[in-house]
Amino acid sequence: MTTEKLRRAVRDLMPRARQDLAELVAMRSVADERAFPPEECEAAAQWVLGAFRDEGFADIEAIETDDGSAAVIGRRPGPQGAPTVLLYCHYDVQPPGDEELWGSPPFTLTERDGRWYGRGAADCKGNLVMHLTALRALDALELDTSVNVTIVAEGSEETGAGGLEHLVRARPELFAADVVLVADTGNTEVGRPTITTSLRGMANVVVHVTALAGEVHSGVFGGPAPDAVAALVHILATLHDTEGNTTVNGLAREQFWGGVEYDEKRFRADAGVLDGVELIGTGSVADRVWARPAVTIVGIDCPPVVGSAAAISPSASARLNLRVPPGTDPIRAQELLTAHLEAAAPWGVCVKVVPEATGSPFSASTTGPGFAALTSALGQAYGAEVGFAGQGGSIPLCSALAEQFPDAEIALIGVEEPLCRIHAPDESVDPNEIEALAVAEALFLGTYGA
Structure with missing residues (x-):
C-alpha cells in the first residue's frame, strides 16, 4: 500500500465527504428535548447507521442508552485472528446559541475562505465523515483492512449524561478492542499532526x-x-x-x-484574546x-x-x-x-x-505498537513530525474504556484544530484536515496488525 495511492483516493472522495457533512450538519441533532425535537437526533442516528452499513458493517445497530440517546455500534470483520480497532465519534452537537452571531446559518454547511462552516462541522460530524472517507478510500482501492473494525457513534456526548459510559460497563463485549481511535480532538494547528495524550x-x-x-x-x-x-x-x-x-x-x-x-x-490568536488584554x-x-x-x-x-x-x-x-x-x-x-x-x-x-x-481525567500510554503505527501513519500522511499534546476538554468515555480495558491503547485524534471554534458561533472545519486525517487513518487500518 502506498501513501500516494491513498492520498489520490481520498482526494477523489472529498466531494462526497462534503455532501455527507452537509447532510449531517442540516440535522439539528442537539440532545436536548427541551429546545430541539428528538426526531433530529433519531434521524442522525439512522443516517450514521445506514452510512456505515453501506461500508461493510453488517452487524450494526442503534442501541438506546440509559440517558435516552442512541449509540450506533457495529463491527466490520477483518482477517482471522487480527487485532480490533475501535473508531469513535459522536453525532450530537452543541446548540447554536445566538444565530445572529453566525456569518451563515448554523445548520447549513457553507464554504467561506476555504473552510466549511456549520454547527458540528468539526465537533464531531467532521470526524464522523473522516472515518467514512478513510474506509471508502480503502474500498476504492480494493484494499481490505488488516484489522477488525468497530464503529461507535455516540448520541449524547455534548450533554455529559453518561449513557455511553454506562453502556461500556453494562455490555463491555461491544467495545472490546486492542486500539481505540477517539476522533474528537485535533491538531495543535492546521497541518501539524498531533496525538492528544492527556485530558482534563x-x-x-x-x-x-x-x-x-x-x-x-x-x-x-x-x-x-x-x-x-x-x-x-x-x-x-x-x-x-x-x-x-x-x-x-x-x-x-x-x-x-x-x-x-x-x-x-x-x-x-486561537483564543481571540484582545490586544492589550493579558493572559491569566x-x-x-x-x-x-x-x-x-x-x-x-x-x-x-x-x-x-x-x-x-x-x-x-x-x-x-x-x-x-x-x-x-x-x-x-x-x-x-x-x-x-x-x-x-x-x-x-x-x-x-x-x-x-x-x-x-x-x-474523570485521562492520561494515555504512548509506548505500545498501536501508538507507533499511528504515529508513523500520521507522519506519512501529513509529511510532518507528529506531536503529543494535552487537551483542556473532557471525554469521559476515555476513562471508562481505560477502566474496562486496561491493556487497550487509546489514542485521541481529530479534525478540531483551534481555528474550528467548536462550541462557539461560526464553528468550521478545514477540509484539508479531513482529507489528511482520512489518509492517515486509512494507512493505519490497512497496515496495523498485518
Missing part, C-alpha cells in the same frame, strides 16, 4: 445565594440590606488570585506539562491549559441590565465548570469546590451548592 476531567456545580425574603427598594433599604448579587460576586472573586490562577482551597494547582509547548502568541495565571501556557485546574463561570442568574429596577436582589445563582488534570479525582475536586464556596460566603448569606456532572 471536569466537575460542575451550581451555587445559589439567598439573602432576603424578597426584592426590596434600593433607595429605602440600600446600605444595610445584603445584596445577593454582591454576595455572589464576592464568592466568585475568591476562585482566582490576583494573577488569575485558580484558587480552590485544597486543590493542587502547580502541575507542569511535559509535552509540546503552546506558543503564547498562537494561543492568543502563571507558568507556561501548556501548564495552564493542559496540566492545571481551571474554574470557569459559565452562567449567572441575576436581573438583566435591560429592564432592571432600582431594587436589591434577594437571590442569585451561578453555574461553575471546574476542569481538573490527570491525577486529580474529580469527585474530590467537586467536594473541595463546594466547601470553598460555602466558606467564602459573606454576611451570613444562605448558600446552597448543587453538584452536577463529573468526568
